[in-house]
Amino acid sequence: MSKVRSIRFPDELDAQLDQIAALMQRPKAWVIVHALRDYAQRELPDILQLKAALDDARAHPEQLIPHEMIEAEIEQELAEVDSEIAAPRKRDKHRVA
Numbered sequence: 001m002s003k004v005r006s007i008r009f010p011d012e013l014d015a016q017l018d019q020i021a022a023l024m025q026r027p028k029a030w031v032i033v034h035a036l037r038d039y040a041q042r043e044l045p046d047i048l049q050l051k052a053a054l055d056d057a058r059a060h061p062e063q064l065i066p067h068e069m070i071e072a073e074i075e076q077e078l079a080e081v082d083s084e085i086a087a088p089r090k091r092d093k094h095r096v097a
Contacts, residue, residue, distance in 0.1 A: 009017065021028040057064055
C-alpha cells in the first residue's frame with residue numbers, strides 16, 4: 001500500500017531531482033522514494049538508539065552525571081596538561097648535544 005503526500009522542494013533540489021530522474025530514466029517519484037528509503041534505513045537505527053538512551057536516562061536520573069561535574073573534571077585535566085607544558089624540562093645528563 002502507498003500513501004500520497006504533498007511536499008514542497010526548493011527549486012535547486014527539484015532541479016537536481018529532475019536531473020537524477022532523467023539520467024536514471026526513472027520517474028521523479030521513484031527517485032524520491034528511493035532516497036527517502038535509503039535515508040530512513042541509515043538514520044532510523046541511530047534515532048531509535050538515541051531515544052532508548054534518553055528514555056533510560058529519564059527512567060534512571062540518579063545515574064546521570066551533572067554537567068557541572070563533567071565541566072570541572074575537564075577543566076582540571078586541562079590545567080594538568082597546561083602545567084605539564086609550562087614546567088621546565090630537566091636536561092638529560094647523558095644526552096649529547
